[in-house]
Amino acid sequence: xxxxxxxxxxxxxKSGTSVKIECRSLDFQATTMFWYRQFPKQSLMxxxxxxxxxxxxxxxxxxxDKFLINHASLTLSTLTVTSAHPEDSxxxxxxxxxxxxxxxxxYFGPGTRLTVT
Amino acid sequence: xxxxxxxxxxxxxxxxxLTVYCxxxxxxxxxxxxxxxxxxxxxxxxALYKAGELTSNxxxxxxxxxxxxxxxxxxxxxxxSDVGIYFCAGQLKAAxxxxxxxxxxxVLVKP
Numbered sequence: 001x002x003x004x005x006x007x008x009x010x011x012x013x014k015s016g017t018s019v020k021i022e023c024r025s026l027d028f029q030a031t032t033m034f035w036y037r038q039f040p041k042q043s044l045m046x047x048x049x050x051x052x053x054x055x056x057x058x059x060x061x062x063x064x065d066k067f068l069i070n071h072a073s074l075t076l077s078t079l080t081v082t083s084a085h086p087e088d089s090x091x092x093x094x095x096x097x098x099x100x101x102x103x104x105x106x107y108f109g110p111g112t113r114l115t116v117t
Numbered sequence: 118x119x120x121x122x123x124x125x126x127x128x129x130x131x132x133x134x135l136t137v138y139c140x141x142x143x144x145x146x147x148x149x150x151x152x153x154x155x156x157x158x159x160x161x162x163x164a165l166y167k168a169g170e171l172t173s174n175x176x177x178x179x180x181x182x183x184x185x186x187x188x189x190x191x192x193x194x195x196x197x198s199d200v201g202i203y204f205c206a207g208q209l210k211a212a213x214x215x216x217x218x219x220x221x222x223x224v225l226v227k228p
Binding site: 006043046049093095106111 | 151159216
C-alpha cells in the first residue's frame with residue numbers, strides 16, 4: 001500500500017513554455033500533498049504544501065506565480081511550471097500524507113526530471 | 118541545515134555493518150529514514166515517533182533519541198543493493214509537521 005505515482009517521469013521542454021506534472025496517490029486518500037525540488041547531489045527542498053480544496057502554501061523564496069499547484073481531489077495534485085527557463089531544470093518529487101494512523105508518514109512519488117532547453 | 122547527517126559518504130565492504138547519524142538542535146515530533154536511488158524518489162525505511170524508540174526492519178535498525186533531537190540508522194551485513202543515498206527527515210509540530218530533510222549520506226557497498 002501507500003503508492004504514489006507521478007507523470008511524466010521525464011520531460012524536455014523549450015524555454016518559455018509551461019509544463020504540468022501530475023501526482024497521484026493510488027491506494028489511499030491524501031489530505032496533504034507536498035512538492036519538492038532536488039538538484040544534483042543535493043537534498044530535497046520543500047517547495048510547497050497543498051491541502052485538498054485549499055490554496056497551496058509556498059516556502060520562502062518559491063514563486064507561487066511560477067509554480068502553480070492545484071490539489072483538486074484527495075488523490076491528485078498537479079504542479080505547473082510556467083514560462084520555464086533552464087534554471088528550472090531539476091528533479092521534481094511529490095509526496096502524499098494520508099489520514100488517521102498514517103498521519104505522520106509521507107510517501108514519495110518516483111520523481112519527474114525536467115529539462116528546459 | 119536543521120538536520121545534520123554524518124558521515125556524508127560511506128564506502129564499505131559487503132558484509133560489514135554501517136551506521137548513519139542524524140543530529141539537530143530542534144525537537145522533532147517524528148523522525149523518518151529514507152533511501153533514494155539515482156533517478157528515483159525516496160523510499161520510507163523506518164518511521165520513529167516516540168522518544169527512545171528502537172525499531173527494526175529486517176537488517177535495518179533505527180533509534181530516536183531520548184531528547185527527540187537525534188537518531189541513528191544501522192544496517193547490518195550490508196549487501197551491494199544497499200547502495201544509495203540515505204536521508205533522515207524530521208517533522209516539526211511548529212512547522213505544521215512538514216518534513217525537513219538532512220543533507221544525505223551516500224553509501225557505496227563494494228562486493
